[in-house]
Amino acid sequence: NAGRCNWANAACAPPHSPYDETLRRFGDDWPTSGFTMIGKERLANFWSAINEVNRNGIKGAICEFGVWRGGAMILAAAIQEDDDSSRSIQRDLYLFDAFGTIPGYGRHESFLAVSLEQVKDNFRQLGIDPDKNKERLHFVKGMFQDTVQTWIDNRSDYPPVAVLRVDGNFYESYQDVMYAMYENVPVGGIIIFDDIYHPHYKPVMQFWKDFKQDHGLIEELVQIDGGSAWFRKRKSVRVDQSKKRTPPPNTNTR
Secondary structure (H helix, E strand, O other): OEEEEOOHHHOOOOOOOOOOOHHOOOOOOEEEEOOOOOOHHHHHHHHHHHHHHHHHOOEEEEEEEEOOOOHHHHHHHHHHHHHHHHHHHOEEEEEOOOOOOOOOOOOHHHHHOOOOHHHHHHHOOOOOOHOOOOOEEEEEEOOOOOOOHHHHHHHHHOOOOEEEEEEEOOOOHHHHHHHHHHHHOOOEEEEOOOOOOOOOOOOHHHHHHHHHHOOOOOOOOOOOOOEEEEEEEEOOOOOOOHHOOOOOOOOOOO
8 A cells, every 4th residue: 555656756766645545456556565456346357267168178279469567467376376267277478568678668668667587586586486387487578569570480398378368558569469369369368458448548448349340250348447458358350461551650658
């Protein structure tokens, strides 16, 4: 309960605003400290998604694109270690992030930039040593447009993806991820969009509408809170790379 960032101050500089339980519950603040900013509702959704694919025997990895300080994937790793049902399905965990400064966030770039070593240290603080889990815990550093290309070029070398969580804020970020990863999600797998309903990131919803239309998807979004949503994959589709669109201008307003 160490307070929250005051967005009027660049890079979460003090003075900070007081802690607000409602804002934290729905991920509508930026915590000055802590391991995640997605809020309690989205954490509960992620927990439920992982446990559901465990119960249903959906094979595959858990992937998050945009991990910030790593909190959501620390939760995923903890479930893998502690839940009896998860032990029967050994899952690789993939954390995709720039692990550094990302263009487009203006005066907040330095606050949002978290190094790879800091994320690994956060895992250690909560009892999970990345160095002892190298076979299952994968940190993929770089911009999405670059790192997903390896997945596209070598798709058969990678596992299916049981839970795909995307927190990218930009049209092009979601496009890069979904065009690379969606085919790898089996029927019954779960896809989570962190900021698709967020009023500051309207191009994300436009991407979903475009992708859904261009590939004839039958799935509908289930809203989690004011910003996020998920859906369960019901039908296999072949992603047509030629359908990629030129992203609209960046209209992110935060």
